[in-house]
Amino acid sequence: MLTICMGKDLEKKKIFFSLLHPGWVKTDMGTNKAPLTPDAAAKNIFECLQAITNEHHCKLIDTRDGNKVTVIPY
Numbered sequence: 001m002l003t004i005c006m007g008k009d010l011e012k013k014k015i016f017f018s019l020l021h022p023g024w025v026k027t028d029m030g031t032n033k034a035p036l037t038p039d040a041a042a043k044n045i046f047e048c049l050q051a052i053t054n055e056h057h058c059k060l061i062d063t064r065d066g067n068k069v070t071v072i073p074y
Contacts, residue, residue, distance in 0.1 A: 003074075007058025018056050020045055021072060023064040036064070 003019060010017045022041040024034040036044075047066035062070040 003060070004058060011057060016054070016057055018052065018058060019060045020048065020063050021060060023062070 007017045022045060023036050024030055025036045025038055025041045026032055026034040027038065041063070044063045044066045048061060048063040048069060051067045051069045052061065053069075056069060056071065060072040060074050062072050064070075
């Protein structure tokens with residue numbers, strides 16, 4: 001709910017807002033069992049950011065597919 005409220009408020013100010021989910025990343029918290037390295041996750045996020053359009057405002061985006069923008073319903 002906070003995401004939706006914040007997104008609507010920021011939209012009035014013409015500020016784009018969305019949430020990015022990087023997937024399970026090999027970190028201290030993610031452990032070595034995670035499938036993504038931090039470098040791969042960062043690359044996917046960067047590619048996803050280049051593919052995002054205004055229709056993705058206030059959405060939760062799964063960045064694991066890189067340049068394919070996948071919206072996670074919530």
